[in-house]
Amino acid sequence: MDRIEKTDEQWRAELTPEQYEVLRRAGTERAFTGAYTDLEDSGVYRCAGCESPLFRSDTKFHSGSGWPSFSDAISPDVVTLKKDRSFLMVRTEVTCARCGGHLGHLFDDGPRETTGLRYCMNSAALDFDPVEDPVEPT
Ligand SMILES: [Zn+2]
Incomplete structure (x- = not known):
């Protein structure tokens, strides 16, 4: 996967203030305020950056946390996990x-009947792409 590197100024110019705060400053939007918390439409959630x-929408579930929650990523290499203290x-x-x-x-x-995981995401970090047949990751 080709990594995208941009300067802080470029990100600031391209993203909305909410997106910038979450994506580039590791902010957290307030619970129950995000656009995608309760969305049930079929499609793919893309990185807003x-x-x-x-x-994929078929891994999304209602966690009651106030943030969009997914039981799995579209593939293991699209996300990077690290310990946050x-x-x-x-x-x-x-x-x-x-x-x-x-x-x-x-x-x-997360839900025991699937992965047991809960990806607790910020709506501001995501862009919803309503498609019937979700694309394979590239
Ligand atoms: Zn990204």
Whole structure:
């Protein structure tokens, strides 16, 4: 996968303030405020920074957390996981493998009948692409 590198100024110019805050500053949107928390349409969620396809709608579930939640990524190499020790917690940060943008965190309290994982994402980090037949990751 070709990595995308941009300067902070380029990102600031291209992204909305909300997208910039989440993707480039590892911010978290307030719960229940994101555009995609309750969306059930069929399609693909892409990275708002680089359009890389990240999640399919068929792995999305209602977690009650107030953020869009997915049980799996579209493929293991589209996201990068790393330990995040901020806020006196050890969490797993999820970033976009292509542009390095911060997406959210990964928890292990997802649906037991699938992966048991919960990708807790920020709507501002995602762009929803409504397609009937989700594309394969490139
Ligand atoms: Zn990206």
